[in-house]
Amino acid sequence: MSNSSSDRIVSAVRKWIATAPPGARLPSTRSLVSQFEASPVTVQKALRTLIGEGAIEARPGVGTFVRTVRPARPGDYSWQTAALGPLQHGMALPSSALRAASNDVVALHSGYPDKDLVPDRLVRAAFTRAGRSDAALSRPPAAGMPALQSWFAAELAAVTPPGLTAPNSGDVVIIPGSQNGLSTLFRTLVGAGKPLLIESPTYWGAIVAAAQVGVQLVPVPSGPSGPHPEDLERAFEQTGARAFYAQPNFANPNGAQWSPGLGEAVLDIVRRHGAFLIEDDWAHDFGITASSLPLAAHDDSGHVVYIRSLTKSVSPAVRVAGLIARGPALDRIRADSQAQAMYVSGVLQAVALDVVTDPGWKTHLRNLRQQLTGRRDLLAESLREHVPEAHLEALPRGGLNLWLQLPAETNLSALARECEARGVVVAAGDDWFPAEPAGRFLRLNYSGPAPGRFPDAARIIGEALREALG
Amino acid sequence: MSNSSSDRIVSAVRKWIATAPPGARLPSTRSLVSQFEASPVTVQKALRTLIGEGAIEARPGVGTFVRTVRPARPGDYSWQTAALGPLQHGMALPSSALRAASNDVVALHSGYPDKDLVPDRLVRAAFTRAGRSDAALSRPPAAGMPALQSWFAAELAAVTPPGLTAPNSGDVVIIPGSQNGLSTLFRTLVGAGKPLLIESPTYWGAIVAAAQVGVQLVPVPSGPSGPHPEDLERAFEQTGARAFYAQPNFANPNGAQWSPGLGEAVLDIVRRHGAFLIEDDWAHDFGITASSLPLAAHDDSGHVVYIRSLTKSVSPAVRVAGLIARGPALDRIRADSQAQAMYVSGVLQAVALDVVTDPGWKTHLRNLRQQLTGRRDLLAESLREHVPEAHLEALPRGGLNLWLQLPAETNLSALARECEARGVVVAAGDDWFPAEPAGRFLRLNYSGPAPGRFPDAARIIGEALREALG
Numbered sequence: 001m002s003n004s005s006s007d008r009i010v011s012a013v014r015k016w017i018a019t020a021p022p023g024a025r026l027p028s029t030r031s032l033v034s035q036f037e038a039s040p041v042t043v044q045k046a047l048r049t050l051i052g053e054g055a056i057e058a059r060p061g062v063g064t065f066v067r068t069v070r071p072a073r074p075g076d077y078s079w080q081t082a083a084l085g086p087l088q089h090g091m092a093l094p095s096s097a098l099r100a101a102s103n104d105v106v107a108l109h110s111g112y113p114d115k116d117l118v119p120d121r122l123v124r125a126a127f128t129r130a131g132r133s134d135a136a137l138s139r140p141p142a143a144g145m146p147a148l149q150s151w152f153a154a155e156l157a158a159v160t161p162p163g164l165t166a167p168n169s170g171d172v173v174i175i176p177g178s179q180n181g182l183s184t185l186f187r188t189l190v191g192a193g194k195p196l197l198i199e200s201p202t203y204w205g206a207i208v209a210a211a212q213v214g215v216q217l218v219p220v221p222s223g224p225s226g227p228h229p230e231d232l233e234r235a236f237e238q239t240g241a242r243a244f245y246a247q248p249n250f251a252n253p254n255g256a257q258w259s260p261g262l263g264e265a266v267l268d269i270v271r272r273h274g275a276f277l278i279e280d281d282w283a284h285d286f287g288i289t290a291s292s293l294p295l296a297a298h299d300d301s302g303h304v305v306y307i308r309s310l311t312k313s314v315s316p317a318v319r320v321a322g323l324i325a326r327g328p329a330l331d332r333i334r335a336d337s338q339a340q341a342m343y344v345s346g347v348l349q350a351v352a353l354d355v356v357t358d359p360g361w362k363t364h365l366r367n368l369r370q371q372l373t374g375r376r377d378l379l380a381e382s383l384r385e386h387v388p389e390a391h392l393e394a395l396p397r398g399g400l401n402l403w404l405q406l407p408a409e410t411n412l413s414a415l416a417r418e419c420e421a422r423g424v425v426v427a428a429g430d431d432w433f434p435a436e437p438a439g440r441f442l443r444l445n446y447s448g449p450a451p452g453r454f455p456d457a458a459r460i461i462g463e464a465l466r467e468a469l470g
Numbered sequence: 471m472s473n474s475s476s477d478r479i480v481s482a483v484r485k486w487i488a489t490a491p492p493g494a495r496l497p498s499t500r501s502l503v504s505q506f507e508a509s510p511v512t513v514q515k516a517l518r519t520l521i522g523e524g525a526i527e528a529r530p531g532v533g534t535f536v537r538t539v540r541p542a543r544p545g546d547y548s549w550q551t552a553a554l555g556p557l558q559h560g561m562a563l564p565s566s567a568l569r570a571a572s573n574d575v576v577a578l579h580s581g582y583p584d585k586d587l588v589p590d591r592l593v594r595a596a597f598t599r600a601g602r603s604d605a606a607l608s609r610p611p612a613a614g615m616p617a618l619q620s621w622f623a624a625e626l627a628a629v630t631p632p633g634l635t636a637p638n639s640g641d642v643v644i645i646p647g648s649q650n651g652l653s654t655l656f657r658t659l660v661g662a663g664k665p666l667l668i669e670s671p672t673y674w675g676a677i678v679a680a681a682q683v684g685v686q687l688v689p690v691p692s693g694p695s696g697p698h699p700e701d702l703e704r705a706f707e708q709t710g711a712r713a714f715y716a717q718p719n720f721a722n723p724n725g726a727q728w729s730p731g732l733g734e735a736v737l738d739i740v741r742r743h744g745a746f747l748i749e750d751d752w753a754h755d756f757g758i759t760a761s762s763l764p765l766a767a768h769d770d771s772g773h774v775v776y777i778r779s780l781t782k783s784v785s786p787a788v789r790v791a792g793l794i795a796r797g798p799a800l801d802r803i804r805a806d807s808q809a810q811a812m813y814v815s816g817v818l819q820a821v822a823l824d825v826v827t828d829p830g831w832k833t834h835l836r837n838l839r840q841q842l843t844g845r846r847d848l849l850a851e852s853l854r855e856h857v858p859e860a861h862l863e864a865l866p867r868g869g870l871n872l873w874l875q876l877p878a879e880t881n882l883s884a885l886a887r888e889c890e891a892r893g894v895v896v897a898a899g900d901d902w903f904p905a906e907p908a909g910r911f912l913r914l915n916y917s918g919p920a921p922g923r924f925p926d927a928a929r930i931i932g933e934a935l936r937e938a939l940g
Contacts, residue, residue: 044829052617052827054624054639075635077772077797079744083712084659084799115607127601127817131594137585139786147522154524165545169524176646176789179812189554192662192684208809214662242553274549302547316609317817319646327547329554339678340810342649345818347597347787357522359514 009036009046017055017066026056026064105420106450106457108379109427111252112316113400113447117371119355119364123315126354127347135346142338144174144322145349151356152308152322156297165300167324173334176344177319178282178309182209182245184340185305185323188332189243189276190215197235197244199227201403201432201441203252203280206245210434217434220244222251224394226258229265236273243276249292250283253432253443254403255396263295270303276329277304283399285313285365288372290397302327310352312400313368320344320352375446375454376402382458383444389465390442400447403429406440411468415442418464424457479506479516487525487536496526496534569895576920576927578849579897581722582786583870583917587841589825589834593785596824597817605816612808614644614792615819621826622778622792626767635770637794643804646814647789648752648779652679652715654810655775655793658802659713659746660685667705667714669697671873671902671911673722673750676715680904687904690714692721694864696728699735706743713746719762720753723902723913724873725866733765740773746799747774753869755783755835758842760867772797780822782870783838790814790822845916845924846872852928853914859935860912870917873899876910881938885912888934894927 009032027035032043047064050056058064099109130136135145143149149172157166175181182205190196192214198206200219210217220227220235226248235241246266248258258266270277277295284292296306302325309321325333355361379402380395391405406415412428419426429441442461446454479502497505502513517534520526528534569579600606605615613619619642627636645651652675660666662684668676670689680687690697690705696718705711716736718728728736740747747765754762766776772795779791795803825831849872850865861875876885882898889896899911912931916924 048827048829049617052624052823053620054627057628075770075772075796077799080772080797080799083744083746084802085661087802112609118607120607123606124601127606128598131597131601136593136597136787137588137590137785139582147519150523154522157524158527177812180650180810183810187682191555205809205812212657212806212809274553276553300545302545302550315607317606317815319812319815326545327550329547329550332554332557336682339675339682340650340653342647342675342789345787345789345815348815348818353522357518359518 005036005038006042006045006049009038009043010049012036013046013050014055017050020066022066024066026066028063099425105423105425106453107425107448108444108446108457109425110445110448111312111400113312114449116449117368117447118313118315119361122355122358122360122364123318123351126351126358129354130347130350133350135350138346140343140346140349142343143334144172144344145346145353148174148320148349148353149322151353152324155308156294156306156324159294159297160300161298164298167296167300167326171324171326171330173323173325173330173337174344174349175321175323175337176341176348177311178280178307178321179205179209180337180341181307181309181321181323182206182278182280183213184333184336185278185307186210186213186215186245188336189278189305189329195239195241197232197239197241198434199246199251200434200438201253201429202245202434203247203282204431206280207432207434210245219433219435221438222246222254222256224254224256226251226256226262227266229262229269232266233269236269236275241275242273243278244270245278245280247280247282248295249281250286250396250399252282252399253401253429253441255394255399255401257290257292257397258295260293263293263298267295267299267303271301275303279304279306281306281308282312284308285310285368286372286400287398288369288376288396292398296324300326302329305329305333310356313365314352314355318348318352318355320348372400372447375451378451379444379446379454379458382455383461386455386458386462387465389462389469400445402444402446404442404444406442406465407469408440409469410440410465412440412442415464415468418468419461422460422464424460424464426461475506475508476512476515476519479508479513480519482506483516483520484525487520490536492536494536496536498533575890575893575895576923577895577918578914578916578927579895580915580918581782581870583782584919586919587838587917588783588785589831592825592828592830592834593788593821596821596828599824600817600820603820605820608816610813610816610819612813613804614642614814615816615823618644618790618819618823619792621823622794625778626764626776626794629764629767630770631768634768637766637770637796641794641796641800643793643795643800643807644814644819645777645791645793645807646811646818647781648750648777648791649675649679650807650811651777651779651791651793652676652748652750653683654803654806655748655777656680656683656685656715658806659748659775659799665709665711667702667709667711668904669716669721670904670908671723671899672715672904673717673752674901676750677902677904680715689903689905691908692716692724692726694724694726696721696726696732697736699732699739702736703739706739706745711745712743713748714740715748715750717750717752718765719751720756720866720869722752722869723871723899723911725864725869725871727760727762727867728765730763733763733768737765737769737773741771745773749774749776751776751778752782754778755838756842756870757868758839758846758866762868766794770796772799775799775803780826783835784822784825788818788822788825790818842870842917845921848921849914849916849924849928852925853931856925856928856932857935859932859939870915872914872916874912874914876912876935877939878910879939880910880935882910882912885934885938888938889931892930892934894930894934896931
């Protein structure tokens with residue numbers, strides 16, 4: 001993959017194939033070696049790549065040939081529509097947050113931090129070590145590597161107030177990313193057809209997971225300081241719901257962090273209703289002027305089920321999260337998680353543990369905080385200067401996003417299209433609402449590539465907005 | 471993880487902690503360095519491990535202390551039982567196949583091949599390369615790495631008969647292991663409450679995934695040569711089912727491989743009923759006296775949805791599978807898979823591709839075939855000699871298991887317990903039946919560690935069986 005010499009040959013041969021007839025014979029390895037001034041190993045590697053892609057085929061002892069293209073006739077799959085039946089509601093994914101964007105645009109839409117913000121040296125070293133270890137060839141216990149379970153438990157135990165029983169490693173289930181965890185939690189703690197209270201706006205991945213499981217979403221409005229306890233109380237009373245999904249720290253998209261008082265009030269409501277709080281601590285490592293204070297540390301009665309991913313802060317390649325629960329709920333969660341994913345790759349678990357227990361991790365988090373501060377402030381200032389029509393209710397104390405409110409008459413999809421035509425990719429806020437949007441918003445992620453172009457991007461958003469408003 | 475010097479310190483300090491009072495101060499790093507004759511780096515590493523486990527805590531500038539144990543009071547989680555409601559049917563996982571066994575027993579129960587049977591050198595080298603590449607820090611496209619998609623498509627294209635349109639890379643979705651894929655397929659192609667035809671016996675993971683999604687399983691009896699077409703026809707007619715899950719090659723547990731004629735007959739039935747065949751080609755790389763011949767290669771009308779995992783043959787740490795479908799079903803599968811798991815770690819995808827396109831992979835598969843032949847034959851001969859009361863209907867032409875039928879009066883769980891007490895772990899066959907078991911069976915996996923002890927293991931099974939039968 002990283003061998004540029006082999007890549008060069010692949011790309012040259014690919015061009016040649018495009019003009020060659022099917023079945024044409026490739027030049028011999030020897031002549032490719034001399035043509036590209038490369039070693040036989042490099043040429044063989046390039047040919048293997050092309051064989052892997054199905055572009056050429058090797059006939060041992062005969063030679064290598066351009067793959068014979070089979071007569072392609074348009075497939076008739078219309079029978080499938082009858083077999084599949086109606087589309088399930090809400091199963092279409094919003095395209096913006098997972099989209100790949102080309103390098104020549106400013107990408108403010110993605111949910112994943114840029115390469116500059118992950119601890120590259122630690123991650124690469126950890127993969128090398130894990131590749132040499134037992135983890136590369138064996139299967140870890142289904143609930144996770146004991147040492148990683150312990151690490152997640154210890155992190156929460158370190159902030160558990162005196163007098164409360166801290167979780168232990170047996171309360172932790174290692175899962176392959178928080179998305180798998182949300183499916184499991186919605187299925188085990190709520191169930192198809194039953195109500196789930198959810199902040200509005202909230203993380204679109206949770207909305208999609210809920211649709212997949214078929215739970216009925218009950219929106220609880222949530223502003224820059226979180227939801228109002230009265231709204232939550234009323235929603236529990238009216239629906240008989242037994243669970244509330246929330247992001248009490250640096251909520252995605254609006255950055256809200258609940259005050260300690262609000263946290264206690266919510267815990268109190270949840271307990272009185274015999275319900276679960278599903279706490280998604282997605283931005284635990286992304287504090288800026290505050291740190292994430294998990295509510296789960298303030299509950300030892302099994303009411304809070306806590307989910308905390310390392311994917312965004314360690315590396316997008318390390319899809320590992322910890323899920324902490326207590327009581328019978330834990331048994332059901334463990335069984336459901338295994339039925340869905342069996343277990344998490346031991347290498348990814350070993351890498352995650354290696355990175356977060358390295359002394360360099362703390363240093364990385366300190367640097368990250370500084371970088372996020374600079375990026376957040378630069379984007380916010382640029383927006384204030386270039387998009388005066390828009391309103392930034394609060395500067396988030398953590399997380400990766402600004403939540404920019406636009407005039408009510410804005411045509412969001414037209415605006416997003418217009419921005420993209422000018423080289424700035426933005427995410428329309430509607431995807432983050434489980435029901436009616438509370439207004440017109442853009443979610444602008446300040447952790448993407450090329451922060452130096454934030455002022456330009458803001459200027460373009462301003463111009464596009466004024467054009468869209470007429 | 472692999473540093474034995476640091477491990478030694480961890481284990482010594484752990485013993486010391488066990489006798490020390492909570493809050494006790496650890497000897498200084500300097501004194502540990504001299505006590506263990508180790509470098510400061512090694513001592514620091516050991517302490518980090520213990521901090522990660524929550525056994526000790528560092529107070530910067532003060533010292534390192536045995537972690538204060540908080541007053542543990544028994545948690546009262548009884549409220550959860552009301553909140554969670556009744557247990558969903560079938561959600562308890564059979565414990566046998568995923569269980570870890572200690573080294574001093576002969577483990578015939580596991581579904582995963584021993585370390586000796588995976589291409590260790592290729593896997594380790596691939597992890598090292600992937601750790602250095604872009605894949606370690608970035609997010610691949612949601613549907614998968616294009617080159618890996620191409621590889622899966624090309625593998626099937628290579629056996630597609632002339633005249634049929636082979637799949638292309640766009641028809642492939644990369645998923646994090648086949649278990650995630652089965653959930654997605656049962657949800658998108660069948661749906662909760664709807665019937666799914668399934669071989670009996672069949673893979674327990676499929677039975678568990680079906681229970682999780684809530685599909686209604688309709689068993690179709692399947693013997694050593696596969697199901698009877700008449701049974702399948704009747705099941706489609708009586709239930710109106712739109713899908714049939716099967717393993718046409720080296721079925722788990724009974725090793726059946728369908729004849730080409732049976733394959734065509736099943737395809738014909740599936741097409742006439744406007745239905746899907748979900749083909750789980752789990753043992754593609756485990757042919758012994760035959761090769762796997764995917765039925766998916768004989769269908770270009772979108773009726774066969776194909777799933778093919780690399781986890782068991784590349785490494786348990788490389789949880790990567792390819793799913794191939796065409797038509798509107800593909801769109802729904804892609805959307806559901808993303809909603810469940812987002813995407814698969816780019817490192818795991820890069821490692822999988824690296825291994826299967828390495829010239830050493832073909833050599834490995836040839837060696838593997840020889841090893842599996844030897845293991846299968848040794849276990850089968852040993853059983854014939856030492857367990858004459860049991861019946862081995864057919865020697866499988868591929869796969870990892872023998873399916874041993876026992877006398878009808880055998881008490882299976884008593885037998886399994888008795889074997890384990892004597893140092894042989896076996897899996898009771900009942901877990902592989904979606905409804906009533908068709909008899910008393912043991913599934914005996916011949917890909918586990920210590921094949922040299924198969925004769926001993928067979929002798930023990932024979933003794934335990936005779937004891938159980940009285």
